[in-house]
Amino acid sequence: MPRYRTIGVIGGMGPAATADFLARLVALADAASDADHPRVLVDSNPNVPDRNAAARGEGPSPGPVLAAMAEGLVAQGADLLAMPCNAAHGWAGAITAGPFVSMIDAAVAEAMAHAPRRIGVLAVGATLALDLYGKASQVPVLAGDLAVVQPAVTAIKAGDRSAVTRAALAGAAERLVVDGAEVIIAACTEVPLVLGADDVPVPLVDSTAALARATLAAARLSG
Amino acid sequence: MPRYRTIGVIGGMGPAATADFLARLVALADAASDADHPRVLVDSNPNVPDRNAAARGEGPSPGPVLAAMAEGLVAQGADLLAMPCNAAHGWAGAITAGPFVSMIDAAVAEAMAHAPRRIGVLAVGATLALDLYGKASQVPVLAGDLAVVQPAVTAIKAGDRSAVTRAALAGAAERLVVDGAEVIIAACTEVPLVLGADDVPVPLVDSTAALARATLAAARLSG
Numbered sequence: 001m002p003r004y005r006t007i008g009v010i011g012g013m014g015p016a017a018t019a020d021f022l023a024r025l026v027a028l029a030d031a032a033s034d035a036d037h038p039r040v041l042v043d044s045n046p047n048v049p050d051r052n053a054a055a056r057g058e059g060p061s062p063g064p065v066l067a068a069m070a071e072g073l074v075a076q077g078a079d080l081l082a083m084p085c086n087a088a089h090g091w092a093g094a095i096t097a098g099p100f101v102s103m104i105d106a107a108v109a110e111a112m113a114h115a116p117r118r119i120g121v122l123a124v125g126a127t128l129a130l131d132l133y134g135k136a137s138q139v140p141v142l143a144g145d146l147a148v149v150q151p152a153v154t155a156i157k158a159g160d161r162s163a164v165t166r167a168a169l170a171g172a173a174e175r176l177v178v179d180g181a182e183v184i185i186a187a188c189t190e191v192p193l194v195l196g197a198d199d200v201p202v203p204l205v206d207s208t209a210a211l212a213r214a215t216l217a218a219a220r221l222s223g
Numbered sequence: 224m225p226r227y228r229t230i231g232v233i234g235g236m237g238p239a240a241t242a243d244f245l246a247r248l249v250a251l252a253d254a255a256s257d258a259d260h261p262r263v264l265v266d267s268n269p270n271v272p273d274r275n276a277a278a279r280g281e282g283p284s285p286g287p288v289l290a291a292m293a294e295g296l297v298a299q300g301a302d303l304l305a306m307p308c309n310a311a312h313g314w315a316g317a318i319t320a321g322p323f324v325s326m327i328d329a330a331v332a333e334a335m336a337h338a339p340r341r342i343g344v345l346a347v348g349a350t351l352a353l354d355l356y357g358k359a360s361q362v363p364v365l366a367g368d369l370a371v372v373q374p375a376v377t378a379i380k381a382g383d384r385s386a387v388t389r390a391a392l393a394g395a396a397e398r399l400v401v402d403g404a405e406v407i408i409a410a411c412t413e414v415p416l417v418l419g420a421d422d423v424p425v426p427l428v429d430s431t432a433a434l435a436r437a438t439l440a441a442a443r444l445s446g
Contacts, residue, residue, distance in 0.1 A: 015249045015260040022267070023242040032381045034269040037238040042265035043299070044245070046257040076266070076295050158255045 004029075004038030004219040008078025008098065010069045012045040013085035014157045017189030017208065019044075021084035024212035038219050041078050043069045051087035052150075055126035063094035070097040082215040084208055086187050087126035099218070106214035107207040108136045111183045114203050118142055120181030122149050122172055122191050133187060142181050144172040149188070156190040170199040177202050227252075227261030227442040231301025231321065233292045235268040236308035237380045240412030240431065242267075244307035247435035261442050264301050266292045274310035275373075278349035286317035293320040305438040307431055309410050310349035322441070329437035330430040331359045334406045337426050341365055343404025345372050345395055345418070347411050356410060365404050367395040372411070379413040393422040400425050 007025065011018030022042060031037045048066065053059030066088060070081055074097040082101045083089065089104050111119050121133045122144040134141045149172055152165050169191060173184045177200075185205045186192045192206040230248065234241030245265060254260045271289065276282030289311060293304055297320040305324045306312065312327050334342050344356045345367040357364045372395055375388050392414060396407045400423075408428045409415045415429040 009265075012257065012260070012262065014257045015252075015254075015263070016246075019242065019246040019249050022245055022265070023239075026238045026242050027382075029238075030382075031238075033377075034235065034237040034380055037235070037267075037269040039235065039269060040238070040265070040267040042232075042245070042263070042267070044260075044263040044265070046260040046262060072299050076299055154256075157257055159250075159253075 003036060003221055004216070005079035005221060006039040006041060006077050007215055007219050008070070008073030008081045009040060009042040010066055010073065010081060010083040010088075010095065011042050013048055013051070013088050014190060015044050015046055016157070016193060017084050018042065020189070020193060021208050021212060024209055025216065028209075028212050028216055038216070039077070041073050041076050043073055045069055048088065051085070051090065051126040052124055055087070055090060055129045061091060062088055063091040066091055067094040067096065070095045074098045080215070080218055082211055084189050084211055086132065086189065086207055087124050089132050090126055090130040101211065101215045101218050103207055103211040104132050104136045106210040107185050107187060107205050108133065109214075110205045110210045111185055112138065114183045116182035118180045118182060120144060120173065120176030120179070120184045121187040122169060122184065122195070123187035124150055124153055127187055133185065142176050142179055144176055148172040149191075153188055153190045156193055161194055166194045166199060169195045173200045173204070226259060226444055227439070228302035228444060229262040229264060229300050230438055230442050231293070231296030231304045232263060232265040233289060233296065233304060233306040233311075233318070234265050236271055236274070236311050237413060238267050238269055239380070239416060240307050241265065243412070243416060244431050244435060247432055248439065251432075251435050251439055261439070262300070264296050264299050266296055268292055271311065274308070274313065274349040275347055278310070278313060278352045284314060285311055286314040289314055290317040290319065293318045297321045303438070303441055305434055307412050307434055309355065309412065309430055310347050312355050313349055313353040324434065324438045324441050326430055326434040327355050327359045329433040330408050330410065330428050331356065332437075333428045333433045334408055335361065337406045339405035341403045341405060343367060343396065343399030343402070343407045344410040345392060345407065345414050347373055347376055350410055356408065365399050365402055367399055371395040372414075376411050376413045379416055384417055389417045389422060392418045396423045396427070
């Protein structure tokens with residue numbers, strides 16, 4: 001008897017983050033054999049319009065493509081949907097084909113478990129411009145230096161996993177801690193591909209792992 | 224302009240191997256940005272009937288489920304199909320919805336590039352019983368000790384990545400080399416999750432990586 005409903009993944013933003021999310025779902029399912037895992041349908045689509053350009057009003061909205069991907073996944077059998085890209089949540093309202101597990105809400109919930117007075121986020125332009133974390137959080141949110149985070153994310157998307165990029169992101173996190181952040185959220189799915197808990201002096205919430213945990217919890221069948 | 228046709232992945236056998244395959248597609252695409260990657264549709268379905276039981280005549284055929292998964296992926300837009308599970312290739316004939324890239328053929332081609340007189344395979348019961356590698360290879364194929372490989376694969380499916388399991392598989396490979404194998408194929412997708420090239424005294428062909436390379440080559444658009 002299946003333990004989970006079928007999960008649909010609106011992915012490809014970027015492709016490495018989607019592969020990372022699938023690996024987290026597998027690891028966190030804590031399964032003894034293949035049959036204990038959820039069925040997961042993935043659409044890793046690298047052709048979703050650029051979220052940062054859209055947030056600046058300089059490119060098409062990703063909304064219609066995200067809506068179509070969601071419809072395709074539900075048509076194929078997905079019972080609930082998750083999207084491992086923080087910035088794309090600016091257009092989550094377009095995803096109406098099925099129940100949607102919010103990555104932003106999942107990451108904020110994990111951050112709030114530490115009862116911080118301020119949260120720091122390492123995020124890209126669209127996530128900051130649309131204030132996705134500020135709107136979801138009950139405490140003030142401090143934004144990591146975009147002049148550091150944006151080029152780091154672009155480098156990671158091109159395959160960079162270097163110590164230099166890790167140190168740049170760790171430095172941005174450190175400055176947020178100096179400014180009063182008591183938890184840091186890796187609020188772009190590329191960030192946890194290089195930055196780990198050991199690199200940051202306060203608790204680090206990995207938005208990809210938070211979404212995987214929330215998605216498995218939402219998909220789990222009772223009994 | 225897209226560089227690749229859309230890839231459909233018939234997966235979930237096991238789920239960790241499918242996540243590994245997706246990560247290989249991402250890494251091997253050698254992309255500078257999201258848009259350089261192929262679109263990949265994945266059906267990670269842990270409910271495909273057991274391949275080993277079916278090969279023993281003790282369970283239902285996986286064929287109809289694999290055929291339905293292929294049809295679903297093609298309906299969603301897949302232009303070609305790949306299946307990161309060696310044993311399931313015993314029922315590849317049921318997959319008729321679209322062009323299919325064979326993992327067995329991909330791994331044998333990479334093995335033959337070393338011009339071996341004999342190939343050793345670390346594979347599970349169904350792969351051996353159906354002689355999938357023997358039929359595809361131009362040189363004799365030696366089977367690794369199933370009493371070692373089968374329990375190792377079961378342990379890996381349950382999350383085991385231990386040095387003990389690695390050593391057991393390395394020992395099975397070593398015995399094949401003593402018996403005359405000049406190349407070893409990790410002919411079950413769980414094997415390369417723990418066994419690496421450094422663990423084997425002759426060239427090791429990773430069937431998951433071989434399939435990823437062959438799939439990207441088949442999906443690549445000219446120009």
